[in-house]
Amino acid sequence: MQTADPSDTVIERPSDLTPEWLTAAVGAGTVTAFTSERIGTGQMSECYRIGLTYADGRDGPATAILKVAATDPMSRQTGLALGLYEREVRFYSEVAPRLGGPIAQCFHTSYDPETGIFALLIDDAAPAVVGDEIRGATTEDARLALTELGRLHAPVIGSDTFAEADWLNRESPMNQALITQLYAAFIDRYGEAITPDQRMVCQRLVDNFDAYLAEETAAGRPKGLVHGDYRLDNML
Known part of the structure; x- marks a missing residue:
């Protein structure tokens, strides 16, 4: 299977993905098939869990997370105007390598400042589940969240x-x-x-x-x- 340069393809939706693109982006072996499942309730962006199948039993990430701009035009324009998309993409490409804490490995970033189209493909934390701010958190989970926030912020204070x-x-x-x-x-x-x-x-x-x-x-x-x-x- 011929691999493709991820930068050559605009990823706006999971339907834009191909096995060839995922093979090049993840870089862990030839991807022969994939699945897509919407996760989370984001308003300015949308997240999908991408299930990956490899040729010849290769041992690569079983899943990855694709994050893209919101489908709703008003939400997308708001995210673009507030600089949310640019900051998220540049965080993973420029800031994350300098930080501590459990930050997901990033396989791919792309961003169009004119349209707001962006894509992040990052490592998945499965089988972890998404939190629920309506239900709340246990004291243990809240303490862990604050501890990891400190690990995220501390390395760049005063930078x-x-x-x-x-x-x-x-x-x-x-x-x-x-x-x-x-x-x-x-x-x-x-x-x-x-x-x-x-x-x-x-x-x-x-x-x-x-x-x-x-x-x-x-x-x-x-x-x-x-x-x-x-x-x-x-x-x-």
Whole structure:
């Protein structure tokens, strides 16, 4: 079977995959067949577990995870505008090799800054299961999650390289005017589900959001890499 250069093929959906492409991307032997299963509940992107079958009983990863941009045009445009896709792709290609913690091996990255089309093919943690932030976590799982977050952040605290990287430090589109609108919609929907004390804390943050951002980004403040979306639904 002839292998293909992964960079020659645009992967937007699992249907774009071929055994030849997977053979070249994973690099663990000739892939003869594969399966695809949607996992997770991402809004800005979609994840699929790709099952791999190899020729001649070769011993390669049994599964891999494919992550691509959301099918929904509005979600995709939001992910593109916020720089989420670029940051995720560049994290795996430029940052992950310097970090500790259980970070998945990355087989392939691609990103089109014009369309928002991106693809990540990474190692799977099967048989681990996706977390559920509605159900919650055990104390043991929560402690493990915080420990691994520390291993992720610690190696690059104070890194001049990342502090000066444009793609990590662009001005945030989030400001007090926008968060005021978002909070109003949140209160309309969930206001009865939170306590007066919780509502007071939220309102104080909203009312002082621009000042909070200015303080957090002031010169001399410690700089570090922040995960940005560390929640159970994003964990295995």
